Structures are given as C-alpha cells and as structure tokens.
Amino acid sequence: MRLFLVALCLSAVVPVQAAKDLGRKTTAPASELAGRWEGSLRLPGEDIRIIVDLDRSGAGAWVGSITLPTLDVKGAPLSDIASEGPRTRFILPTVFGGPPDGPATIEGTVQSSGTLAGIFAQGGNRASFSLHRTGQAQVELPPASTSIDAALQGSWTGDYEMGGYARHVTLELSNHPGAVATAKFGIVGKQPHALVVELIREDEGLLRIESSEFGGIAFEGRLQQPEELRGTIEQGAADAPIVLKRVTAGAQ
Amino acid sequence: MKRQACGLIFLAIAAAGAVQSQSVFRGDNAHSGVLAAQGPREFHRVKWSFPTGDRLVSSPVYADGLIYFGADDGNIYAVEAATGHQSWKHSAGGPVPTSPAIADGVLYAGSYDGRFYALNARTGATRWKISTGGERRFEARGLHGMLPATQTIADPFDIYLSSPTVADGVVYFGSGDGNIYALDAASGSLRWKYQTGDVVHASPAVADGVVYIGSWDSYFYAIDAQTGKLKWRFHGGEDPAIHNQVGFQSSAAVAGGIVYVGCRDSSLYALDAATGKQRWRFSTNSSWVITSPAVHEGKVYFATSDSSLYYVVDAATGQPILKIQDKAYIFSSPTVAGDVVLHGVLNGTLVARDLSSGRVLWQYATEASKRNIGWMLTADRRFNQQMIFRSPWREAPIVATERQLSVGAIFSSPLVVDGVVYFGSTDGNLYALE
Numbered sequence: 001m002r003l004f005l006v007a008l009c010l011s012a013v014v015p016v017q018a019a020k021d022l023g024r025k026t027t028a029p030a031s032e033l034a035g036r037w038e039g040s041l042r043l044p045g046e047d048i049r050i051i052v053d054l055d056r057s058g059a060g061a062w063v064g065s066i067t068l069p070t071l072d073v074k075g076a077p078l079s080d081i082a083s084e085g086p087r088t089r090f091i092l093p094t095v096f097g098g099p100p101d102g103p104a105t106i107e108g109t110v111q112s113s114g115t116l117a118g119i120f121a122q123g124g125n126r127a128s129f130s131l132h133r134t135g136q137a138q139v140e141l142p143p144a145s146t147s148i149d150a151a152l153q154g155s156w157t158g159d160y161e162m163g164g165y166a167r168h169v170t171l172e173l174s175n176h177p178g179a180v181a182t183a184k185f186g187i188v189g190k191q192p193h194a195l196v197v198e199l200i201r202e203d204e205g206l207l208r209i210e211s212s213e214f215g216g217i218a219f220e221g222r223l224q225q226p227e228e229l230r231g232t233i234e235q236g237a238a239d240a241p242i243v244l245k246r247v248t249a250g251a252q
Numbered sequence: 253m254k255r256q257a258c259g260l261i262f263l264a265i266a267a268a269g270a271v272q273s274q275s276v277f278r279g280d281n282a283h284s285g286v287l288a289a290q291g292p293r294e295f296h297r298v299k300w301s302f303p304t305g306d307r308l309v310s311s312p313v314y315a316d317g318l319i320y321f322g323a324d325d326g327n328i329y330a331v332e333a334a335t336g337h338q339s340w341k342h343s344a345g346g347p348v349p350t351s352p353a354i355a356d357g358v359l360y361a362g363s364y365d366g367r368f369y370a371l372n373a374r375t376g377a378t379r380w381k382i383s384t385g386g387e388r389r390f391e392a393r394g395l396h397g398m399l400p401a402t403q404t405i406a407d408p409f410d411i412y413l414s415s416p417t418v419a420d421g422v423v424y425f426g427s428g429d430g431n432i433y434a435l436d437a438a439s440g441s442l443r444w445k446y447q448t449g450d451v452v453h454a455s456p457a458v459a460d461g462v463v464y465i466g467s468w469d470s471y472f473y474a475i476d477a478q479t480g481k482l483k484w485r486f487h488g489g490e491d492p493a494i495h496n497q498v499g500f501q502s503s504a505a506v507a508g509g510i511v512y513v514g515c516r517d518s519s520l521y522a523l524d525a526a527t528g529k530q531r532w533r534f535s536t537n538s539s540w541v542i543t544s545p546a547v548h549e550g551k552v553y554f555a556t557s558d559s560s561l562y563y564v565v566d567a568a569t570g571q572p573i574l575k576i577q578d579k580a581y582i583f584s585s586p587t588v589a590g591d592v593v594l595h596g597v598l599n600g601t602l603v604a605r606d607l608s609s610g611r612v613l614w615q616y617a618t619e620a621s622k623r624n625i626g627w628m629l630t631a632d633r634r635f636n637q638q639m640i641f642r643s644p645w646r647e648a649p650i651v652a653t654e655r656q657l658s659v660g661a662i663f664s665s666p667l668v669v670d671g672v673v674y675f676g677s678t679d680g681n682l683y684a685l686e
Binding site for chain 2: 043044045046048070071072095096097100101102122123124125127162163164236237238
C-alpha cells in the first residue's frame with residue numbers, strides 16, 4: 001500500500017486541469033468518491049463513453065464496476081481500488097485481459113468542481129478522462145463461488161468432441177469448511193491444460209464451473225445418478241455434450 | 253549433400269534468370285519476388301506521396317517511367333515515378349485491390365465490378381473489357397468463430413483480388429466466380445477457363461508452360477497454360493469448424509522445378525512443379541501464410557499473419573534459417589531488392605531488412621499509424637486486440653477489421669525502381685520513399 005501511495009505521488013503524467021486543481025489543494029473527502037461517475041475517455045480521434053460505479057462494501061472496502069457501452073462492456077469488475085484523500089486508483093482486471101495489453105488502470109482525482117479527472121492507461125497508451133457524478137453507485141458485483149452438494153465432491157472424468165477434435169476432461173471438486181468449493185479442471189487435447197477456475201457455483205442442483213482461459217471455457221451439468229454428472233462443455237458460443245463419470249479409488 | 257548443393261546452384265541461376273522488368277506482381281511471371289534493383293539501405297525522405305480516394309492494398313508495378321496500381325476508390329492509376337504526378341486514371345466499376353500487369357504497352361487488371369480490363373498503358377484508354385461471373389469474397393458459416401455460427405459471413409481478410417500474369421500472348425487470372433481464366437491478351441477472347449471449388453484471389457505464376465495457382469477450395473492447381481487441362485492438384489488443410497485454417501490466398505513462386513506457396517492452413521509448402529508431390533512443409537503453428545514467398549539464392553523469404561514472424565528457410569529442405577519477431581500481421585509479400593528485403597506490416601510500418609541477417613535497416617511509419625485513432629495500436633505498435641475486437645457477434649468483427657485498417661496498414665508489396673521504394677497504404681496514399 002505504501003508503494004502504491006508513493007506511485008500515486010510520483011505519477012509522471014497528470015492532466016493539465018487535474019494538475020491545476022491539485023495545485024489548489026483540493027480537499028474532497030474520500031466519501032465523495034462513492035457514486036456513479038459518467039464521462040469520456042479521450043482517445044486520439046475518439047471519445048469513449050465510460051460509466052464508473054464506486055462504493056463501500058458492508059465491510060468498508062471499496063467495490064466498483066465499469067461500463068463501456070461502445071466496447072461491449074457492462075458492469076465489469078474493478079479491483080485494487082485505493083483512495084487517498086481526493087485521489088483514487090483502480091484496475092480493470094478483465095476488460096482488457098492480462099499482460100501484455102492489460103490490465104487497464106485508472107488514476108484520478110476528485111476535484112473541487114465535483115469532477116473525477118485523471119489518466120486512463122492501457123497497452124502502454126495513456127489518455128485523459130473526465131467524469132461527472134450523476135447519482136448513487138450501482139455497483140455490479142460478479143457472481144461469487146459457493147459451496148457444493150457433498151455428493152458432487154470427488155474426481156470425475158469424461159470425453160467430448162468439438163470442431164472434430166476429441167478432448168478428455170478431468171474434474172476434481174472439493175468443499176472446504178467455512179469457505180467456497182474449489183475445482184481442478186483439466187482438458188487434454190493435443191496437450192494437457194490445467195485451467196484456472198474463476199467460478200464454481202451450485203444453484204438449484206446445477207453445477208457451473210468457469211475458466212476465462214482459451215476465450216472462456218465452462219462446464220455446466222447436473223448429477224443424474226450418484227456416479228454420473230451429465231451436462232455440456234461451453235467454449236465461446238460453441239457447446240458439446242459430456243457425461244462425466246466418477247473416478248473410483250484405484251481407477252483412472 | 254552434393255545433390256543439395258547442385259540444387260542450390262540451380263536455384264540461384266533460376267532466380268537470377270527470373271529477374272525482369274517490375275511490370276507484373278512479384279517482379280516476374282514465376283513470381284520470384286526478386287527485383288532487378290537495389291533497395292535503399294538507409295531511409296532519407298518521403299520523395300512524394302500520391303493520395304487516392306480510398307484504401308490502397310494493390311502492389312504497384314512499373315513500366316516506362318510510370319507507376320501503375322489499383323485503388324479501392326475504383327480507379328486504376330498511372331503516376332509519374334519521378335514526380336508523383338498523375339498521368340492518367342481509369343474508372344473501373346468497383347474497387348481494384350489488385351496489381352496490374354503491363355505487357356506490350358497494355359495494362360491488365362480486374363475489379364470488384366466483375367470486369368477485367370485491358371487499357372492502353374500510356375493513356376488509360378480502353379482496349380477491351382470482359383465480364384467474369386462476378387466478384388465476391390470468400391465466405392463461410394461461422395467464419396473465424398464469428399457469430400452467429402449459423403450465419404454465412406464474408407471474410408474481411410480476403411483483401412486482394414487476383415493479379416494477372418501475361419505470358420505468350422495470354423493473360424491469366426483468378427476470379428471470385430471460382431474460375432481461373434486464360435484470355436487472348438490482344439482481344440480478350442476466352443482461351444479457356446478452369447472451374448475450382450471456391451473463390452480464386454491468389455495470383456497465377458506461369459513457368460514452363462504451366463499455370464500455378466491456389467483456390468479457397470483448399471486445392472492448389474497446376475494447369476497446362478495452352479490447353480487449360482489440369483496437370484495435377486494438391487490438397488491443403490481443411491477447417492470444417494470455423495473455416496479459418498483453409499484456402500490458398502498466397503500466390504506461388506516457382507524456382508528450380510519447385511513451387512513454393514503459403515496457405516491459410518498455417519503452412520508454407522514446397523511442391524514438385526512437375527508432379528505436385530510435396531517436397532516439404534514448413535508449419536507456422538496456426539498462423540496464416542498470406543504472403544507470397546520470395547525465392548532467392550536457395551532461400552525462401554516469407555512472413556506470417558497472427559504470429560507476425562519473418563522467416564527465411566532453406567529452399568531445398570525447408571529448414572529454418574531465420575525467424576524474426578515483428579510487431580503485427582504481415583500480409584505484404586517480401587520483396588528482394590539487391591541486399592535488402594522490404595515488406596509492409598499491417599500496423600502501418602514499412603520495414604527494410606538486411607538480406608542475409610534479417611536485421612532491420614530502417615522503418616517508415618505512416619502518419620495514420622502515428623495518430624493511432626482509437627488506440628488500434630499499443631504503445632509499442634502491436635495491434636491492441638481488446639480495443640479493436642469488441643464483440644464476435646453480427647457485423648462487429650467486420651467493423652473491427654475496418655477500424656484496424658485505420659492505422660495506414662500496408663498490405664501492398666513494395667516495388668523498388670532506381671533506389672526508390674513504392675507501396676500503398678490503407679490511408680489511401682501511394683508512397684515513394686528514398
């Protein structure tokens with residue numbers, strides 16, 4: 001956190017207006033950061049409409065989401081939201097993916113005029129933005145993982161075919177006391193891939209496991225028999241049926 | 253080993269013999285990609301730029317002091333090489349994303365209007381024109397993963413039309429109607445046509461009485477130039493799921509009895525010119541080879557799209573000699589000009605490389621790429637994919653591709669005449685650099 005504050009202080013590029021406002025020693029309290037902010041990212045030759053929602057969670061931490069209507073983004077999560085006096089900084093962890101082009105960052109200052117202005121950075125490019133508060137925050141929180149039915153725990157395996165290619169799936173599901181379930185999700189095509197699982201949920205008996213790798217891969221299915229999990233593998237807009245069988249001890 | 257050495261010598265002789273007058277796509281009828289000119293090893297200035305009314309993906313050709321090219325504004329242009337002044341323009345009925353061929357004072361070029369034109373190269377006056385079955389882009393259901401998957405979608409990367417080749421009084425070209433045409437160069441009358449299974453936008457190489465050309469039906473054809481009879485055909489890869497890894501968009505180079513051709517199935521193939529038998533295949537690991545290879549002194553020069561790699565491989569074996577990472581997709585075919593190789597990049601950069609080492613000698617960035625409207629490029633000039641491709645649904649990927657080209661992308665293959673480099677850009681300009 002200290003490093004972050006130093007980084008904010010040393011931020012090399014501050015828009016002219018923001019710098020002037022900083023020179024006037026703006027004193028907007030951090031609570032003024034909460035709300036819905038709307039305005040534009042000023043890219044070369046193109047302004048992009050941006051809507052940012054920032055609020056405090058019940059536990060007091062900042063939460064936020066962002067909407068970029070022309071970039072096909074609605075309610076994407078913000079992370080690493082930090083606030084120091086009138087200054088704030090946060091990350092768009094999903095909108096522009098990971099390195100080398102992402103994540104995008106926003107650094108801004110709440111000014112005495114009531115605007116939030118600063119720098120949007122992505123892919124090594126930097127552009128100024130200016131937002132105006134338009135109302136109360138309407139933060140969209142991403143779906144959270146849950147625990148799962150005890151009958152789903154264990155190891156599962158099955159096969160599917162997509163685009164003419166056969167693939168083998170391994171799934172290992174575990175509950176943890178006082179915490180959400182975890183999954184190890186593997187797909188073997190030409191090469192084995194251990195997918196990073198971002199979401200595991202069970203809702204009215206429907207199990208859903210999501211990974212953002214390879215453009216988004218998900219398993220969704222229900223327990224049909226004690227030893228059979230029947231559902232689909234989704235990859236982008238394509239899907240394929242799959243039946244996962246429980247791996248019993250000693251079996252592969 | 254001795255046989256290989258003999259092969260190399262033969263290739264060198266064949267390539268040297270192929271060097272002609274820069275009046276046809278890739279420099280000669282065998283499409284060697286080797287020009288009888290020395291490319292500049294240093295960049296000094298923009299000699300001139302010539303604005304057209306739309307993007308320019310055509311590769312310019314040269315004859316008798318004039319630079320000839322087509323543009324997407326629907327015109328065929330002749331511009332004075334010395335001054336950049338327009339000599340004449342001829343209005344076709346549609347975009348002309350193709351390189352003209354000049355032979356015996358006549359210019360030959362096709363257009364998206366489905367017509368093929370023969371013009372007086374000095375004045376632009378029409379000698380004759382014929383209609384084909386009509387132009388169209390390659391299309392397929394769910395192309396490249398675009399959605400909905402049940403919708404037939406035209407390929408925005410099917411960017412060129414077939415550039416004609418003239419040999420022994422006959423002009424050869426491919427068409428979106430799926431045919432390979434052979435017309436009498438003097439009258440335009442049909443000598444023969446050969447029907448393939450899909451769009452033909454590659455350009456025919458003609459060598460030893462055989463026409464070599466690939467189709468989007470995933471076959472590469474060798475056809476008797478006189479009779480139009482099939483001598484052999486070679487099957488490239490298929491991609492029934494999303495039709496991404498299929499089709500010959502690259503134009504072949506023929507040297508030393510071998511046909512070298514890139515394919516969208518992520519391969520560069522070396523085929524026996526007499527039999528069509530595969531000599532070797534170089535895999536690019538899922539990246540298209542749209543560029544037409546240049547063949548020079550036993551080496552093949554080509555580049556890839558998504559992986560943005562510049563390659564030099566051994567012509568006899570396909571073994572890699574050089575592999576150099578570039579910044580963005582390369583559709584522009586490498587041109588060998590003395591000890592310099594030149595090629596364009598879709599991020600709006602023209603690159604000049606040392607022939608033997610591949611080292612970048614100099615680069616030129618179009619003004620449009622420096623403006624970088626809407627951040628189509630990252631700060632280090634790679635394509636900013638997340639900013640470009642916003643949705644896979646409906647027309648969004650097509651619109652995205654158009655936006656991508658706003659950086660002055662260079663699809664055009666460079667021409668070198670008297671030390672000056674000529675090429676087109678999607679910013680609508682023909683550039684002359686020295």
